[in-house]
Amino acid sequence: MNRSNVTASFDVVHPILDIIVQMFALLTTGRLMGHLVQQNEWKSILTMFFVFVMIFVISNRAANIYNNTLFFYKDRIIRRQSMSFMVAAFCCGLVYLYCLDRSVSGKFLMFFMVNSYILLLLEIVIFRNMIDRIINRKHVPRCVYIGSKDSYNKFRYFLNKTPLMVNEIGYISFDDDNDSLEYIGSVSHLPELIRKYNIDHVYLLQKREMDIKRIQQIIDTCIQMGITCRVVVDIYRRRKAFSYNSSIGTYPIMTYHTVSMNTQEAALKRIFDIFFAIVGIVLTSPLMIITAIAIKLDSPGPAIFKQVRVGKNGRHFKIWKFRSMYVDAEERKAELEELNEVKDGMMFKIKDDPRITRVGKFIRRTSIDELPQFFNVLSGSMSFVGTRPPTIDEVEKYTNDQWRRISIKPGITGMWQTNGRSTVTDFSEVVGMDVDYIDNWTPLMDIKIMFKTVLEILKLKGSY
Structure with missing residues (x-):
């Protein structure tokens, strides 16, 4: 992947939040159950905690939990993070059995795991969206959509399910469309509309029959004005295929496949x-x-x-x-x-x-x-x-x-x-x-x- 965009979809906030929650779980466990641990055992406990958190975060990254361009319902987030939690707990158990002094209190470790998982669920259900809005509310980009009204409504439905936060100004059609409240102009007046509404991002909702030269002209206009342009690819609509985006060098790759195994x-x-x-x-x-x-x-x-x-x-x-x-x-x-x-x-x-x-x-x-x-x-x-x-x-x-x-x-x-x-x-x-x-x-x-x-x-x- 091109070095300049390798972390473009990586959400920095949530792994930091996960680490903070796990640290809080350790602190509260130490507060409540610290009498079970001898002073010389804390080094072993901190080693296990480091292994647990590292594997938990890596597993979440592998499960795309920290990809801010994907949308998951809360039950899917809970399921995926629970799997990451179990993997981390299993590895932590192996460290306890084979690498550390077995004199470390097993009751303390079990209480930590239970406490950690409860706090993880609270984070997902209550604090996740709240913190997103607090952190991002001053940095929400002003965006417009270029495409048909149907494409605009469908894409906006999916976008609202992602962690991405945008300030929707309206949509720009390929032809004049004065009947819609969200309509702000035609694509032929794109430079003027960008200036008028102080646009940060443009989402180009591609039509399958659209000429590639026309797409290039719109992208060139945005790049020339320093505006971020995102092209929503719509060249294939069969529902049997899975798809994902990647890149080789500077070339974006859209992959369609039917085999569900990664x-x-x-x-x-x-x-x-x-x-x-x-x-x-x-x-x-x-x-x-x-x-x-x-x-x-x-x-x-x-x-x-x-x-x-x-x-x-x-x-x-x-x-x-x-x-x-x-x-x-x-x-x-x-x-x-x-x-x-x-x-x-x-x-x-x-x-x-x-x-x-x-x-x-x-x-x-x-x-x-x-x-x-x-x-x-x-x-x-x-x-x-x-x-x-x-x-x-x-x-x-x-x-x-x-x-x-x-x-x-x-x-x-x-x-x-x-x-x-x-x-x-x-x-x-x-x-x-x-x-x-x-x-x-x-x-x-x-x-x-x-x-x-x-x-x-x-x-x-x-x-x-």
């Missing part, structure tokens, strides 16, 4: 995958050995079946499963196409598939055939929870909308596996469930799907 969440999901893949391999290794022996005794061929599947955004990888079919299954697939139970042939499913071996029927019904995919998860080609990994020939039939279901890593289990599994024969329903997962992903959703998967396996339903 970098930190993707890292958390990967850690989750590695941990549970290792646990899964360790716990099921005896079962996998027995299964491999049973497959070899039941029919000729390898115990492990490898097949090229399609992963994230079309990447190919080899999926590993226990072989549940005879070795000539792929060659016989063509002659069974007319028996496919999935509409449009977008997936291949037959209830009593003649290619499945005796052991294969059992391991499919109990999902034991999926166990080698723990190694796919460990290697990074798959995730524990995701979308069903399709075959190459299936993906070749995808429409643009259906391609979206492979915009994340495929998973051992997912929404389809826990909501009917093989009984769902309409591929559009499968895509709908996968897209719903992609749009609404949270770590909690992954945990819920894993529990539901275990229940579905125990029921022995929908698997063939």
Whole structure:
């Protein structure tokens, strides 16, 4: 990001306020519970307090709490700051257990945490907006909006939900509009209007069909007169996409995306995958050995079946499963196409598939055939929870909308596996469930799907 604007959206007031509140919490705790602490223990307590506050503020910054261009309802602020508080408290607990003298009073620390959290809630609910208005009331910029009346009303609605404080003078239209009370003139008279109303900021509400040269002229006029100009980009209006602003050097970047995970969440999901893949391999290794022996005794061929599947955004990888079919299954697939139970042939499913071996029927019904995919998860080609990994020939039939279901890593289990599994024969329903997962992903959703998967396996339903 360009050095001159790297902190343009950073709110200095609120991190300072958070630090002051935590200091007040420590002081009041010391006042009320100081008799529990020996004189030589205060150095350890102050060390822990420093760690707690530092991690709390950094976590809030990562959660965009200190970004003054984003708007959050109070419940969202409470939720995000509570998460930061828990992270800081957890790290503080690790310091207490492994780095400091355990003689420090645990009761004192617990009282501090409770006191700190109560004061944090009071800060958010009562003092946050009050202090904003006290500090900023003498420095509120006078601003005008350039755009249509509808754009003006919509943008003003969102702006009023942000911490930003502006003195709204009115709006300037691209054409004359004398019917509105807020209307103060046409953009053709912008220099005169800036002089007349002592304008500090101009918000240009871009129309999607607006000529880029016209936008440049308005910006040039503002820059020439030393006025801050903010361009509100309106070039895309589909509601399926998330968006965020950034910059590379002096170039502003507007990013649209559909995958809800950010970098930190993707890292958390990967850690989750590695941990549970290792646990899964360790716990099921005896079962996998027995299964491999049973497959070899039941029919000729390898115990492990490898097949090229399609992963994230079309990447190919080899999926590993226990072989549940005879070795000539792929060659016989063509002659069974007319028996496919999935509409449009977008997936291949037959209830009593003649290619499945005796052991294969059992391991499919109990999902034991999926166990080698723990190694796919460990290697990074798959995730524990995701979308069903399709075959190459299936993906070749995808429409643009259906391609979206492979915009994340495929998973051992997912929404389809826990909501009917093989009984769902309409591929559009499968895509709908996968897209719903992609749009609404949270770590909690992954945990819920894993529990539901275990229940579905125990029921022995929908698997063939």
